[in-house]
Amino acid sequence: MRVFSGSTRIEAVAPDDRGLAYGDGLFETMRAARGEVPWWDAHCERLQAGVRRLGMVLPDIGLLRAEAAALLAGDDAVLKLIVTRGSDGRGYAPELTATPTSVLSRHPLPPTPPAAGIALRWCATRLALQPALAGIKHCNRLEQVLARAEWNDPAAADRDAFDGLMCSTEGDVVCATAANLFVLKNGRWSTPTVDRCGVAGVCRAWAKAALDAEETRLDVTDVETADAVFLCNAVRGILPVARLGARQWLPHPQVAALRAQLASNHPAFIA
Incomplete structure (x- = not known):
């Protein structure tokens, strides 16, 4: 080796x-x-x-x-x-x-995200379905590279977006370019399944267990009508979402509580 x-x-x-x-x-x-x-x-x-x-x-x-x-x-x-x-x-x-x-x-550590929550956009680039590679973090990330380049153009809408949400070629919402997604709706947390594409994140696994969240297929409407939304990954932890296009969310107490719980579990995320 x-x-x-x-x-x-x-x-x-x-x-x-x-x-x-x-x-x-x-x-x-x-x-x-x-x-x-x-x-x-x-x-x-x-x-x-x-x-x-x-x-x-x-x-x-x-x-x-x-x-x-x-x-x-x-x-x-x-x-x-x-x-x-x-x-x-x-x-x-x-x-x-x-x-x-x-x-x-x-x-180096990444910059601290906005305290009020992050802004997201929808990506035009879609994730191909490939169950043989779904879940694992393999080295081919060209779909994410193309998606992230979408708002490099100075004329791009939502150029201030922190990240973008990606759908599969069949239209279900899968993840952000560099994070997993959780949504709260009707009192229940859920996260997209990653059995056909996407990455089974380490922080996602922690949050899924902490929230007793279900894995399911989500469409665009499920996200845009959610009561709360957050992203997560192993480098940045829990990222509350404040805006997705024209949709806005106020800080949610359940997300704040989850961030506090993460801080007690992982010393890098102590506020």
């Missing part, structure tokens, strides 16, 4: 690495507090599930954790881990026993 680490990476990944050539790999983006990753085990469980799904060799998790601790050096930071199948010859047929390439990198 090869392990590269550094906040400024100067090591070279082999030109025939399948992660570079085909996106044949997985990644995890983690929030660290004082050099520790509180959800390390949850991230590793998802990584292991992805490795099994893709038929890859699992890297040495113990070595990766030691490298991560050295890289973080006791600081608050964002830690990214990329695991690819490794180097192989040209062609799609994978070498099932190839030595994986693991890349660890450290990044």
Whole structure:
């Protein structure tokens, strides 16, 4: 196993690495507090599930954790881990026993989102249905790249949006470009199923259990008529939504309570 680490990476990944050539790999983006990753085990469980799904060799998790601790050096930071199948010859047929390439990198914490809640927009780019890849965090994120580019244009509507919501090609709402979605309606929390596309987020799993939320198919109307909406991911935690297009929401006590509960569970999200 090869392990590269550094906040400024100067090591070279082999030109025939399948992660570079085909996106044949997985990644995890983690929030660290004082050099520790509180959800390390949850991230590793998802990584292991992805490795099994893709038929890859699992890297040495113990070595990766030691490298991560050295890289973080006791600081608050964002830690990214990329695991690819490794180097192989040209062609799609994978070498099932190839030595994986693991890349660890450290990044600054993201800016603090607006205290009053974030603004969202709808994305025109749709997510293709592919159950074989649904749920895992694989390295092909071109749909999200295209979606996020939609409001880079200075003339774009909702250019101030924090994130955008994405639907599948069949029209059901799946997620934001970089977060999972939860909505409150008729006293019940729900989150989109990710059995055909989308990522089963680590923070999503925590919030789903904390809220006893159901997984279901949601359409655009379900979101726009919800009583409360929030996004979540493992780096930013719980993000209350204040606006989606013309629809606006006031701060909701259940979302505030969930953020407080998360702060007691994960020291990086203490307000």
